[in-house]
Amino acid sequence: MSARAASEPLPTIHSVTTLKAEQERPHPVPVPARAPEAPARKRRSAKSLLLPILGIAVLAAAGLYGHEYWTEGRFMISTDDAYVQADMAFVAPKITGYVARLDAEENQHVKTGDPLVTIDDGDYRIALAQAEAQIDVQNKTLERITAQIRAGRAALGQAEAQKTAAAAAATNAARTADRTAQLVKTNVSTQAQLDDARTALDQANAALAGADAQVESAKANIGVLEAQYQEAESVLPNLRLAHDKAARDLSFTVLRAPYDGVVGNRSVEQGDLVSPGQKLAAIVPLNKLYIVANFKETQLPQLVPGEKVHFRVDAIDDAAFEGTVSSLSPASGAVFSLLPPNNATGNFTKIVQRLPVRIDVSEAALNSGKLRAGLSVIVDVDSRTAPPSTTASLH
DSSP states (O other), X not given: OOHHHHHSOOOOHHHHHHHHHHHHSOOOOOOOOOOOSHHHHHHHHHHHHHHHHHHHHHHHHHHHHHHHHHHTGGGEEEEXXXXXXXXXXXXXXXXXXXXEEEOSOTTOEEOTTOEEEEEOOHHHHHHXXXXXXXXXXXXXXXXXXXXXXXXXXXHHHHHHHHHHHHHHHHHHHHHHHHHHHHXXXXXXXXXXXHHHHHHHHHHHHHHHHHHHHHHHHHHHHHHHHHHHHHHHHHHHHHHHHHHHHHHHHHHTTEEEOSSSEEEEOOOOOTTOEEOXXXXXXXXXXXXXXXXXXXXXXXXXXGOOTTOEEEEEETTSTTOEEEEEEEEEOSXXXXXXXXXXXXXXXXXXXXXXXXXXXXXXEOHHHHHTSOOOTTOEEEEEEEGGGSOHHHXXXXX
């Protein structure tokens, strides 16, 4: 044990208890000094400046909105239930066959008459050649009958000449018989000579009758030939119709664009077997697009044909186009639906109906090339642009 330790007095019980109590006593928490009041004053002054500015801004915005509503908005009839439409044509074959070639691709621009799909035309070319051959055969038949008629008329002429000769011979025989009879009365000629004269007269008359029969036979033969010609000629129009049908079927092997547009929804490939009425593609005329806007029935009193329209397309940013109200549908969309509502049964809940309105798009909008059928549109109709006659009727 060191001398220092020996010299230090031992702690008493009281001192240990006091020391322990001082250690367990909570120490006072230091109070932070108060911040200076200058920043708080600055914040209050900033708030006092900001609130009037915000108030002025709100009032300015409200005034601007009110002015815009009073000058423009209250005259606008708006709806977002509107879509771009097109009277598109569906390309479908009229004949059956295998697709030999695809002449137009998906989304390709085509002109009127451009080929779209080519169907194998082998069978239809054979049918056309067969129809042409039948017409040629019938024409040859008509030529043969015509030649026979000419021959019959020549035979008729020969028979008529023979009849003329027989008539002359009969006249001569009659005269000879008369002279012989007179001579017999004067005993100049014998009875035998008179008999020979009368026999010759009978023969001449018989020959004349035969000539008449030959003339009638020749005429009848000509009539038969002319009837055959008419019969053969009556068959010719049917053959020509068959020829025209075969040519028409052959023309159907190439499906062409009915008007200018874009090919879409193509559902055929090379080698497919197609049948009449099967939809192969659609032609959308981008130069004939229009808008169908469904307005509420409460908006209809101010809607008339001829009003100017401003519309925006959801798919095109920062672009406004113009149009014109063309016509109003004769009935609401619910009437044309597959299952129109029957409000005469069950509980009735009134629902505002909508009427389709057609809007013609301006040439500038069409020429932009940005419009597509089916796009959503926001339409604003300016009721101030209504034609004067319709405006008077509204009031």
